[in-house]
Amino acid sequence: MSLQQITPKQRGYLIANSHPDGCAEVVKRTWESIPPRTPEGRTPVVLLLGSSAGYGMSILLAGLRRHSIRGVGVAFEGAPSERRTGTAGWYRTAATAELAAGTDTDFVFVNADAFSSNAKEQALDLIAERFGPVDHLIYSLAAPRRTDPVTGEVHHSVIKPIGEPYEAASLVFPDGVATVGTVQLTPANEAEQRATMQVMGGADWQLWVEALAARGLLGDGFTTVALSYVGSDITAPVYRQGTIGAAKEHLEATARTLADGVLADGAGRAFTVVAGAAVTQASTAIPSIALYTSLLHNVLGGEGWHTTADQAIDLWSQLAGEKPLVLDRQGRIRLDGWELDEKVQEKVRKLWADPTAALADEPAGAEWFYNQFRALYGWDVPGVDYGADVETAVAWPDFE
Template sequence: MGPQQITPKQRGYLIVNSHPAGCAASVRQVWESIPPAPHEGRAPVVLVLGSSAGYGMAVLLAGLRRHGVRGIGVAYENGGTERRTATAGWYRTAEMAELASASGGDLTFLNADAYADGTRADVLKLLTERYGPVDHLVYSLASPRRTDPATGEIHHSVIKPLGGDHTSPSLVFEDGIPQIGSVELTAATDAERAATVKVMGGEDWALWVRALADENLLGEGFTTVALSYVGSEITAPVYRQGTIGAAKADLEATARRLQADVLAGRGRAFTVVAGAAVTQAATAIPSLALYISLLRDTLGADGWRTTADQAVDLWAQLTDEAALRLDAQDRIRLDGWELDAAVQARVRELWSDPAAALALAPGGAAWFYAQFRGLYGWDVPGVDYAAPAAGAAVPWPPRQP
């Protein structure tokens, strides 16, 4: 794609193109929202799986800006062609590499399928040759499918309730105007539940930890975390009590198995329960857009905790700047601001009549829509969308020499 003006191609929550300058600006916004901190001594080595979006990106940027981390980010993105733009994660990764270089950081970004054995081999080789043992492995993958490296079978995840059908109000947008709709979901089959666990559960995370251990690439005091979510009882029928929740439960069980087995005496494994966020994964989950909009209306800008805010909090706990906040299941909790009893009581009140809530206070829905479009580089303040953009000319960051 040569330099030309790019306009969004959108249908509902599906946006099939992205804006390079807008994506870059969105990354800089996250970077600038992270308070810098002086860092001395040895730079921790980090491996982030799922580094191009959401919490994975925020954790990598916060680690770099506050702790001077070095290491590897892995993401799976498509580059631009003469007919289409690259994926948003491609442009975000290019900007992260620029920020790392400008700050004197040493990060390598690999564009590869993190589920594949070949990617693990490539990462292990790079760690051995350049970075050494890993101090922090951050697992933040979200995908609709996964190929089992042992069998070659492709598993597809689904977002469905378990045990019965479910109907829920939802937030839809017609030409950018928020409206209340309804979504009806049929109950998942046992096979669909199992497939979702295969994709989103802990099996792949365990493969990565074992691969590092087998190659003696676990750093002293090694810690691995997998990003998770619990959420409100309002969204539980679709999320925590559904197929995704079954996968998250498997992720949590995997942390306990890793702690007792391969990491016994060698490191720590935790799931991290993050708070709500507008991510590409979140927009695919029915009812979550409406819930997040009402939550934002309840909390306001001052009460909302961004992915960057939570990433700073997580690093403080991982580096012993702050005590670990563990629940009864040994999960690191970052979501207290969301699940505060008074906050949830107000959101439930709004949820009981979402149409009236939307009419009374549409600000949360408008905010959600702007955040959603910003994921693809649209509506980002300060970007000249009338200027020609060279979509295909943005290269993937080269490997460090």
């Protein structure tokens, strides 16, 4: 037992510890926001990479709740110790496993670096022994670095513009109060661009698909998707036109490479999925995204906002064939129409022209963003007693 009272250790957009009960409550609330249904016919086998956070976790919860998916989730999380709590994803995975155990499905979790060859072997051995061929491979990884499994070279991603310096408004929270600041970034050099592509592009996604094919684990009608983002022209200089955007273009090109290569001749389908805006641990690291997201939420309000769970439900409906794929001219599945609606974007642009005045007139969006950010680590979640001692030594889900 490791009962203790804990308080958040926060610095900017990073919180060094997480609250187990808060993380579990976030998972429970997401689960309850997804309308359940009883699927007909065979339940699909899913390999989900990046199952402990953001879009990946919501896709997992929606898949369990509405499609009774079976399979394996892979995430790389830190265990609790005597000196520190586990990572938020550790506690979210434990809570997700409890919910999954209450269903008629069979879903298990592997804690490993998905970029490594060992993780691929471990996950695929488990799939072969326990589940059989995979119907869906969901790739939802976001990481700051990747070690090439062949060369051993460590690549570090950077968030920088390409070509020109970037200067724009940003949202900061000194003492928890929303303030508009300024961010300035120098352009990435070629080495930084290549490294970011190696981390956030499609190289690892391709390795996973090829590994499944080599093991004879591609199911009939196999489909794989990788999560991507386009976003607004407001954030394009630092995102879509920057190093991360270039990596996402590589990810999208990889979908075509897979379709023309290992998945050719009816072996399967590969798509990138352009999701809408969200508050995730990955998105909070991108300059100006917090301010843009806050203003977007002011425009849309709670009823117009599409949560990651809402988007996950939409994605599964398309993957399951319940409704047609919503594809753009590049063949990408689109979930972001609600965000990029021109009337919505026009309103956001007007607010962006003077964000200080916009937040003074309507601070709700920034307050909402801050609460959402803190909840990523299990803090400020309604209904959780933060004054009580909490068990931090939560075990990773075991399976027989």
